[in-house]
Amino acid sequence: MGRLLTVTGLTTEFRTERGIVSAVKNVSYHLDEGEILGLVGESGCGKSVSQLSLMQLIPTPPGKIVAGEAVFMGADLLKYEKNSKEMSQIRGKNISMIFQEPMTSLNPSMTIAKQMSEMVLMHEKVTKKEAIERSADMLSQVGIPDAAKRLEDYPYQLSGGMRQRVMVGIAMICNPKMIIADEATTALDATIQAQLLELLYEIVGRYHTALVMVTHNLGIVARYANRINVMYAGHIVETGTVKEIWANPLHPYTEGLIHCVPKLGERLLPIKGMPPSLIGRPPTCPFLSRCQYRQKSCFEENVADLTYVDGGTHATACNVRLKEAGQ
Amino acid sequence: MEETKNVGQAGEFEVLEEALLPPVNEFKRFIRVFFRRKVVIIGFALVVLVIFVAIFADLISPYDPYEQDLHNVMAAPNGAHLLGTDALGRDLLSRIMYGTRIALIVGVLTVLISAVIGVAIGLVAGFAQSKVQTVIMRLTDALIAIPSLILQLLLANLLKSFIGGMGSVVVALGLTMFPGYIRMVNAQVLTLKQNDYVLAGRAMGDKKRRIVLRHILPNAVSPLIVMMTMMMGASIMAEAGLSFLGLGIAPPAAAWGQMCREGYQYLMTRPLLSIAPGFAIMILVFSYNMVGDGLRDALDPRLRGSLD
């Protein structure tokens, strides 16, 4: 498996009335071809912003990518101008995105056919007719019955689950190298959510497409992903394979998250306290105030960089755990 | 098992207070957002100036606006008469200064009348059964589709025999400028009715009137204030239009529209006689609109916290 994407030191800020919000702070991670990566964290922890930054879809102003690089297939995406030709060849053709809100993410005044085919016409040299045929084919691949007929529908004529299937179809239609699913199933009913996840899993597997699953639900990620990044307050605090994270969480926050996943016959243990404000935070560990393992030294030391333990695939940003591991 | 025990033991640990951001002072925030744009500052200053002139017109205006000086008619601007005199020898500047009174009163009264009518009907529509609501809203659409100038002309003419002077114009304007409020209030009620806190109030058995007073009106106040400010300007324009046609405030009142009408006859020789009062109208309407814009920015909850 070749390396598809390497993000280094990504930092995104938002200017607000009360000060500068560091939504994403010094985030580094990588993604291999065909890999499924889970990006987990509470709402507001910067997971969506980090992905939108990659696509240069941050609303500017007030948002701004301040530092970092994102090397995708050998080229740094963050070097491109926001709405440049290079960037539009990345968007949709190489990396596509599925958003959270199925009710508002599609254009209300355009048929499904147009919204799907315009993507093909944009990125490939095909005729309109071919583009429509491709769209119909894609629609049936994402499990929409009677696809040719549905193509003529407007979004308001479809249910939320159907719309999200259409979004998956749009994301897949140009056969991208990578898909970002930004809380793609959060707004749906549990049963429909499961169906859609299966569909997504199955379809990226078929086309060997890499998938970044952004979610606050560790349970979902554990089921489908190869590796997991855990984000907290703009930082990636732990990364590792699903097995490593699940069996041996190296960050107190991850541990807390695992206890939040409902399991039969066990009491849920919520993480106490509230996430910190992202304005003007000191450089200490962001989880400090809620951490049950904190030590005196935590109050003095800067938060550690994400450091691999035993030179393996498992890394954490917890000072205490790193010391225990002898790093 | 090991982990669960761990957490269980640590269940008693203390969560530290994060250093909280200082609370936003709502009043300071309002002032800062309101005065963020230069045009709003200018507009606000002009409104204050107009109010000042209206209150102290007796003291600061150089002449009596109604005193005719037939030896000195149609004077060009000079040291004694800064803007010159009109066909009856009245000082133009003084008349424009006194005109602020009529303009302000017309604006305020018209807006009060139309806002009371509009808000009342809007609330009724918002809380009525869907059929009643449909009828009211369709009628409102119909009213909006009718050129208001026509209705105002008819009404002002009709009322002239009952209410003298400015009154007929004010009532005519008030009775024709309310449909906008109905739409706004109705829309507010419909949105707010869906809000969780109103639903919660309902679930707890609040009476309808209580819901209106406690939840809906306070939330509809911001857009209402903005709309009323904007409508002040609109009603002054409408009054000026009627007076200019000779169907509004009658002479010799120092109403700006009426002054434009009189001065227009001498446009080629003394253009200031009609241009100056018209300019005064524009300035006041512009100022009201700017203040309205500023209020909208400062009161809009959606813009809260944004910096742009």
Added chain:
Amino acid sequence: MISYIIRRLLYAVLIVILVSVTVFTLIRLLPGDPIEILVSQDIMQDAARDPEYYARLRSEYGLDKPIPIQFINWFFKMLRGDFGKSIIRKFDILGEMKSRIVVTLSLGIVSFIISNVVGILLGILSAIRRGKIVDTVVTVIANIGVTAPTFWIAILLIYFIGFKLKLLPLYGYTLPWKDFGTSVRQSIMPVFVMALGPISMTCRQARSSILEVLNQDHVRTAWSKGLTERKVIFRHVLKNGLMPVVTLQGTMIAMIFGGSAIVETIFVIPGMGKMMVDGMLSQDYPVVQVVTLMLTFVVVLANLLVDLMYGWIDPRIQYE
């Protein structure tokens, strides 16, 4: 869609009836008995004082019956094409109106088209160049457009462009098919004055609703598809952003035709607006009655067209 059209049609008919009742009643309530005005102009003052003559006139004009009956008579006479006669100047209202409505319509339609094209273009421009110089300039112009009284703009134009610079005729109107050159030269100032307010409002509405659409989720989706800026704006932003502009046009039409009273008076244009104002000033009520009704009728009809267009643009309405 067909049921939508039928509903709109019925609705328009309803408004016309409603307006005619209102206008008729208002005018009957106006001070000044039309017969007295008529009689006071009569040369034969002796005969005029005769109560019998008075009564005969009353029944001749149908004023002796109760108001609802008068209304129904008037309404059905109009449906048959009998619009009555002017009390003061004795002309046949229908004949007079035929020539005048063409004038008002031609000016109004030109103003409406210009206000839409210019207003929408400026609105788009200032929305997508938000915060740039273009935006500032357009915003200032639009602010002047909504705050300056129409008659004042007209006065300025007449004085500076017509009188001082002698670039355009001061007043008057010629129909375009009679003398196109003169017609255009005479139309420029009135059309500008009529269109300025609607241009400004359309522009402001277009700007703010486009800015709102720019922040919507589906536009982010469009960007994420890799569409070029032009495609995102033209395909995804404009159509959705301009829908509120279409709904606004009903009000704009009312504004243009209502404003014709002022513009036609200032520029001495023989149209419906001037006819109404003259009728009002001379208390010629039969004229006022018909003219107000016809102006409203034009506006309601135009609104109907706008509604139908909206139904055609917004797919959600077709579905209803």
